[in-house]
Structure formats: C-alpha cells, structure tokens
Amino acid sequence: MMNSIPNVPPPINEPVLSYAPGTPERALLKETYARMHGEEIEIPLIIGGREVRTGNTEVQVSPHEHGHVLARYHKAGAAEVRQAIDAANKAWKDWSNWPWEDRLAVFQRAADLLATRYRPVLNAATMLGQSKTAHQAEIDSACELIDFLRFNTHFAQKLYSEQPFSGPGMWNRLDHRPLEGFVYAVTPFNFTAIAGNLPTAPAMLGNVALWKPAATAVYSGWYIMQILMEAGLPPGVINFLPGDPGPMTETILGDRSLAGIHFTGSTSVFQMIWRQVGERIDQYRTYPRLVGETGGKDFIVAHASADPAALATAIVRGGYEYQGQKCSAASRVYVPQSLWPQVRELTLGMMETIRVGDVSDYRNFMGAVIDRKAYDKITGYIKHAHAADDVEVIAGGTYDDSVGYFIQPTLVQVQDSAYQLMCEEVFGPVVSLYPYPDAEWEQTLQIVDQTSPYALTGAVFSNDRAALLQADRALRNAAGNFYVNDKPTGAVVGQQPFGGARGSGTNDKAGSILNLVRWISPRTIKETFAPARSYEYPFLAEK
Ligand code: NAD
Numbered sequence: 048m049m050n051s052i053p054n055v056p057p058p059i060n061e062p063v064l065s066y067a068p069g070t071p072e073r074a075l076l077k078e079t080y081a082r083m084h085g086e087e088i089e090i091p092l093i094i095g096g097r098e099v100r101t102g103n104t105e106v107q108v109s110p111h112e113h114g115h116v117l118a119r120y121h122k123a124g125a126a127e128v129r130q131a132i133d134a135a136n137k138a139w140k141d142w143s144n145w146p147w148e149d150r151l152a153v154f155q156r157a158a159d160l161l162a163t164r165y166r167p168v169l170n171a172a173t174m175l176g177q178s179k180t181a182h183q184a185e186i187d188s189a190c191e192l193i194d195f196l197r198f199n200t201h202f203a204q205k206l207y208s209e210q211p212f213s214g215p216g217m218w219n220r221l222d223h224r225p226l227e228g229f230v231y232a233v234t235p236f237n238f239t240a241i242a243g244n245l246p247t248a249p250a251m252l253g254n255v256a257l258w259k260p261a262a263t264a265v266y267s268g269w270y271i272m273q274i275l276m277e278a279g280l281p282p283g284v285i286n287f288l289p290g291d292p293g294p295m296t297e298t299i300l301g302d303r304s305l306a307g308i309h310f311t312g313s314t315s316v317f318q319m320i321w322r323q324v325g326e327r328i329d330q331y332r333t334y335p336r337l338v339g340e341t342g343g344k345d346f347i348v349a350h351a352s353a354d355p356a357a358l359a360t361a362i363v364r365g366g367y368e369y370q371g372q373k374c375s376a377a378s379r380v381y382v383p384q385s386l387w388p389q390v391r392e393l394t395l396g397m398m399e400t401i402r403v404g405d406v407s408d409y410r411n412f413m414g415a416v417i418d419r420k421a422y423d424k425i426t427g428y429i430k431h432a433h434a435a436d437d438v439e440v441i442a443g444g445t446y447d448d449s450v451g452y453f454i455q456p457t458l459v460q461v462q463d464s465a466y467q468l469m470c471e472e473v474f475g476p477v478v479s480l481y482p483y484p485d486a487e488w489e490q491t492l493q494i495v496d497q498t499s500p501y502a503l504t505g506a507v508f509s510n511d512r513a514a515l516l517q518a519d520r521a522l523r524n525a526a527g528n529f530y531v532n533d534k535p536t537g538a539v540v541g542q543q544p545f546g547g548a549r550g551s552g553t554n555d556k557a558g559s560i561l562n563l564v565r566w567i568s569p570r571t572i573k574e575t576f577a578p579a580r581s582y583e584y585p586f587l588a589e590k
Contacts, residue, residue, distance in 0.1 A: 053148045055204045056155065058197040060539060061162060061190040066181040066409070072167075073409075076181055079167035080407055083117075083175060084109075090120035090269045092127055092289065095134030096282025099127055105289075107266045110178040110415035111405045111451035117175055120265045123290035128257070128298040131286040135229040135255040136304055138283025143225045143253040147207060151200040154251055157278035158196035161189065169270050173239045174406045176266035178414035178451070181406070183369045184239075186537075188267060191240035194540035195558055196247065202560040203251050206567070216577055222570040225253030227333055228306030230566065231299050232285075233292070233320070234268070235312045236261040236417050237372045241340075243271045244557060245309040246285045249566040254307070256285045257299060261312070263417050265289045292316075300324060307336035307566065311374075311557075314341040314472075314501070314550050336565050340545070340552040342472045343374050343503030345526070345535045348381040348495050348518065350509035351485050355386055357532060358508045359393035365506070365534030366478035367401065367456040370416050375504040375528065375536040375545075379469045380480040381491050387482040391441070394458065398442045403453050415451035416475055422452040425475030428468055429457055432477075437462040443476070464494050472501070488514065492521035503547030504528040504535035527554050 064072040091098035101121045109115045123131070142150070161169060166189050173179050173188040211219040232246035246258040260268035272287045288295065299305065300323050308324070310317050317339040324335055347365065349358050365377035382390050406414040416422050426446050432438050443457030459468055459479045468479035483491045495505070505526035507518040515531060522529065527547030528538055538545040544559035546552055555562045 048146065055151055055201045056197070058194070058201045058541060060541060061193040061197075063186055063190050066185065073181070075167045076170055077407075080171040080174060083168070083171050084115070084407070087116050088118045088269075090118050090265055090289070092121055092123050092131075093272055093276075093287035094127060094131045095138070095286065096276070099130070101127060105262065107176060107263065109175050109451070110263075110417050111453070113419075113448075113451055118266045118269070120269075120289050123288040123295060125294065125298045128288065128290075128295055131257050131288055132229060132299070132302050132304065134283040135257060135286055138281060139225075139229065139255045142255060142281060142284050145253065147203065147253075150253060151203055151251060153275075153279045154196045154200050154247060157247075157274050157280075158193045160274050160278055161196070162193050165270065165274050169239065169267060169274070172267040172270050177236060177239070177264055177417065178406055179369060180411060180414060181409055188239035191238070191540060192243045192271075195240055195244040198541045198558055199244075199248050199251055199563065202563050206252075206560055206563050211571070216575060218574045218576070220572045220574075222572060223252070223567045224570050225249075226306035226336065226566060226568050228304035230254050230256045230307040230309055231296075231305060232256050232258045233296075233308065233310045233312060234258065234260050234264070236263040237369070237374070238311075239264065239267045239271070241311050241557070242268050245311060247275070248557075248562060249307065249309060250280070250284055252563060252566045254566055255283065256309075257288055258285055259288050259290065259292065259295060262289070296320065296323070300327060303330055303332050305331055305335050306333055308338065310339040310341075312341065317341045317552070333568070338553050338555045338562070338565050340374070340547070340555075340557060341550065342501055343547060343551050344379060344470065344472050344499035344501045345375055345377055345504040346379045346381065346495050347377045347506045347508065347535065348491065348522075349383060349386060349390075350488060350507070350511060350514040350518070351383040351385055352511035352514060353386060353508035354510060354532070355389045355393055358382070358386075359390050359397060361506060361508065361534035362394050362478060362480075363397045363401070363456075365536050367413060367476045368536065370413050370454065371476040371478070372416065372421075372474055373536050375538065376474075377506070377535050378473055378478055379498070380478060381464075381495060382480060382482050383485045383488070384482045385485050395442050398456055398458065401456055403455055405451065413456065413476065415453050418452065419448075421475060422446070422448055422454065425454055425473060425477060428473050428475075428477055429454075432459045432468060435466070438466060438468075464498065470499050489517065489521070492518055496522055496525045500550035501547065502526055502549035503551035504530070506530035506533060506535040508532055524548065527551065
C-alpha cells in the first residue's frame with residue numbers, strides 16, 4: 048500500500064480522426080476491415096475469465112451484406128448463467144476490496160489500448176457488425192468509449208473525494224462501498240460505446256457484472272471483452288454472456304444477489320424488467336438499483352426566425368446519420384409554414400446527394416438498418432405513409448433487402464401533427480415533418496411537449512431570444528438533452544451528460560458522476576476521539 052492520494056490523469060475528449068483520403072488511419076482501417084471481413088470467428092462466453100462453449104450457437108451477419116457471416120457465437124443457458132453469478136460473487140470478495148487507484152488503472156489502460164492498437168479493430172467490428180460508416184464507428188466505438196473509460200475514472204475519484212464535515216472531537220468519513228451483489232448490464236445494438244460503458248461504469252467502483260450484449264452486437268462486444276481482459280481486468284469481474292434475453296433474464300432476476308440493473312434499450316423491455324423485479328422485491332438481499340435509458344421520439348422545432356440552412360442540415364444529420372438508429376435521432380420536425388418552402392428545397396437538395404450502401408465504400412453516408420425485424424418495422428411505417436391520406440412522402444420512401452437491409456432516407460410531410468409517424472419511435476431513417484401556421488408558435492410548443500410519452504432529446508432553432516426563452520420554458524420537461532440551434536444527436540461524454548426522463552428512462556446521465564452515484568452504497572463512519580464517559584448531561588443537575 049502506498050502513502051499517497053493519487054490523481055487520475057485529467058480526461059480530455061479523444062480527438063476524432065478524419066479518415067480522409069490519404070490519411071494513415073484510413074489505410075489501416077480499410078486493411079483491418081478487409082482482414083476481418085475475410086474471417087469467420089467463433090465467440091465463446093467468458094465466465095470467471097474462462098472461455099465457455101455451450102454448442103448452442105447463433106450467427107451474427109453483416110446488416111449491409113446479410114448473407115455474410117461474421118461470427119458464430121455460443122449462447123448461455125440457465126446453467127451458464129448460474130455459473131456466471133457464482134463467478135461474479137466470488138470475484139466480488141476480492142475486487143470490491145481492491146485499492147481504488149488500482150481498479151481505475153485497469154480502465155485507464157483499457158482506454159489506451161483502445162485508442163491505439165485496438166482502435167481499427169473495434170471500429171472495423173462496429174462497421175461490419177452494426178453497419179456504421181467509418182466516421183460513425185470512430186465517434187462511437189473509438190472516441191465515445193475511450194471517453195467513457197477516461198471520464199468515468201476521473202468522476203470516480205471525484206465521487207470518492209465527496210466527504211462529510213466533522214464536528215469538534217470527531218472524524219466523519221464516507222466509505223463509498225460497491226453494491227452488495229452483482230449488476231446485470233443489458234446493452235443495445237446501436238452504440239458500441241454504450242455496450243462497453245454499462246458493465247464498466249459499475250465495475251470501476253468495485254462492482255461485478257453479468258453483461259448480456261444485444262444479439263446483433265455480440266461481435267463488437269467480444270472485442271471489448273478482449274480489451275478489458277488484456278488491460279488486466281480480474282476473472283469474474285465482468286462476465287460476457289450472449290444468449291436469449293427472456294430466459295436468461297428470468298434466471299438472473301431470480302437470484303437474491305442481484306444488486307443493480309444497468310440497461311439501455313427499448314422502453315417496453317425496461318418496463319418489463321422493472322415489473323419482474325418488483326414482483327420479486329422481497330427476495331433480494333438489497334433493493335436493486337434500476338438504471339435504464341430507453342426510447343425516444345426526438346424533435347426539432349423551428350421558429351420563424353430560424354436559419355433555414357442550419358435547420359436543413361440538422362434535419363439531415365440528426366435524422367439520417369446511422370440510418371436514424373440513434374436513440375437521439377431527430378424523427379419529428381415542426382417548421383413554420385413561412386419557412387417551409389426554403390427549408391424543403393435545401394433539405395431535399397442535401398438528401399438527393401446522400402448515398403446509401405456498403406459501409407466499406409466510404410462515399411456512402413448511410414449503411415443498412417440492423418436486421419430483418421427492424422427492416423420490416425421501418426418499411427411498414429413507410430408503406431403506411433404511402434397509403435395514408437394527407438400524408439406525402441416527399442423524399443426517399445424506397446427500400447431494398449436483396450443484399451443488405453437498405454432503406455433510403457425518407458422525409459414524410461404530414462398535415463396532422465398526431466399522425467402515427469409523429470408520435471411513435473420508428474428507429475430508422477424516416478423523419479416526419481409538420482409545417483405549422485406561423486401564428487401558432489405557442490400552440491405548437493404545447494403539441495411538441497404533449498405528443499409522445501418520451502422525453503429524450505429535442506432541439507429548437509431560432510434567432511429570436513424571446514422565442515428561445517418561450518421554447519425553453521414550454522419544453523423544459525420534454526427532453527433530457529435539449530439543444531439550441533443544433534441537431535439533437537451527438538452528445539459528447541463530459542460535455543453533454545446523456546439521458547431522458549418520462550418514458551425515456553431514469554435519466555441517470557451516462558458518462559457523468561450522476562450515473563456513478565447509482566453504483567455505490569455509502570457507509571458513514573463516525574469516529575469519536577475522546578468519547579463521553581458518563582451518561583449524564585449537565586441539565587440533569589438540580590442547580
Ligand atoms: P432492445 O430493447 O430490443 O434490446 C436492448 C437489450 O435488451 C438487448 O440486449 C436485448 O437482448 C435485451 N432484451 C430484449 N428483450 C429482452 C427481455 N425480454 N428481457 C431482457 N432483456 C431483453 O433495444 P435495441 O433494439 O437493442 O436498441 C434500440 C432501443 O434502445 C431504442 O428504443 C432506443 O431508443 C434505445 N436506446 C436508448 C438509448 C438512451 O440512452 N436512451 C441509447 C441507445 C438506445
């Protein structure tokens with residue numbers, strides 16, 4: 048044990064590499080992608096640091112080339128889930144007592160491995176498995192995950208420094224204990240960074256985790272696991288468990304040592320998990336912490352004073368990057384009628400130049416949507432829009448799944464602000480737009496606020512300060528991440544802590560100290576230096 052109060056290296060957001068023609072990063076990523084594309088790998092479970100093969104396997108394919116198998120992965124059954132719980136509980140005994148600086152050093156090292164040697168590997172895995180372009184992969188699987196690891200270690204130190212006052216003759220301290228039990232991390236397909244963050248944020252604070260990746264992101268998840276193990280994460284601290292979510296979750300929620308759930312995914316699944324925990328609440332050793340970031344129906348609302356070019360750019364970038372599969376993606380837009388002709392021309396002009404296709408062709412701005420289920424759901428909305436009265440598909444509206452699950456960026460103009468595409472989460476490259484009468488600015492703000500059960504992200508565009516103030520007040524509870532004259536996507540760790548309320552989640556702000564607070568159970572210690580030696584107080588005296 049050293050006599051020191053160390054400082055975690057100060058975090059700086061990882062610079063985004065450009066991948067422009069002629070750059071070394073572009074050559075390396077292309078080479079890595081080609082190599083990984085040429086091999087089919089086998090992915091075991093990792094339980095207690097050991098590879099486990101169940102023989103019950105599933106394949107992961109490339110969304111933009113769905114005939115191409117990337118990996119065959121083993122799925123956990125009830126026996127492996129129980130083994131993982133045992134491994135986690137065993138690891139907890141040691142890991143929860145490690146000096147905090149040694150724990151945090153593991154994740155600092157993981158960040159550096161990812162920033163260097165593993166960068167092209169995790170980016171290529173995210174491109175191949177989740178159909179992200181080079182740029183979308185870079186800002187997710189490289190920069191955001193590196194930022195999560197570096198900023199969270201910094202926030203952990205800050206959290207540990209949070210100590211109470213001490214009156215005369217005593218010393219009060221807080222011991223920021225990890226939770227007593229394991230955390231179940233359930234991760235989505237759409238961000239490799241979130242998949243890495245959900246098990247590691249609790250683990251940094253001395254917790255142990257069972258990590259269930261999404262079926263369509265096992266491939267990139269496997270490489271995250273490699274990085275963590277190479278960085279020195281002890282066996283059993285994070286157990287990697289791909290598998291069928293329903294039965295696995297049933298077994299996991301049935302264990303009394305469940306101490307927390309770190310979830311990102313759809314609202315319905317999170318609500319189901321919450322319900323299942325509630326039904327068993329008397330069986331747990333401790334009240335499980337439930338942290339969930341879920342769906343959204345993210346908006347852009349423009350005032351008549353908005354800059355049309357900035358607005359059109361926000362619609363295109365916010366709505367269609369990563370095929371609209373960001374939880375923060377702009378999917379409903381409200382534009383004043385006076386501005387609409389100009390915004391329409393600018394937006395359609397940009398959309399005409401967008402290329403959709405295989406992400407290994409860097410000219411493509413968009414790849415494929417994640418799988419058959421998503422493709423069917425999104426194209427179902429497009430078919431409905433084609434057929435509906437008072438709804439006009441003004442751009443895109445076509446799709447083709449012969450090679451990959453490709454859907455053209457689609458813009459739908461509606462006359463009814465309550466049309467289903469304005470209210471429901473589509474999670475695809477479909478933006479619906481309602482041109483509102485200029486005189487109804489205030490009513491429109493009310494519509495924006497009341498239209499959906501979600502409250503994740505939203506943006507207002509205006510060059511009129513008074514209008515911005517009105518929007519700020521009217522939409523205060525409509526978005527957990529609110530943007531002024533900017534697109535509602537692209538939150539950066541340490542700069543815009545992310546999360547929404549209402550139906551969008553518990554709003555525990557991933558990548559901030561507010562999230563880490565959920566993974567500790569502080570113990571207050573009061574030490575008295577010269578304790579009282581008689582029970583009597585002075586007031587008891589007769590005179
Ligand atoms: P999803 O809900 O289908 O899956 C998320 C995770 O839940 C996966 O690991 C999946 O296997 C698991 N799951 C599915 N059924 C389950 C069950 N019955 N029991 C337990 N686990 C189960 O979501 P997805 O398609 O991976 O991701 C898209 C959704 O995630 C969208 O709704 C999006 O808005 C949301 N999302 C939200 C945020 C945020 O920060 N708010 C970020 C990313 C994604």
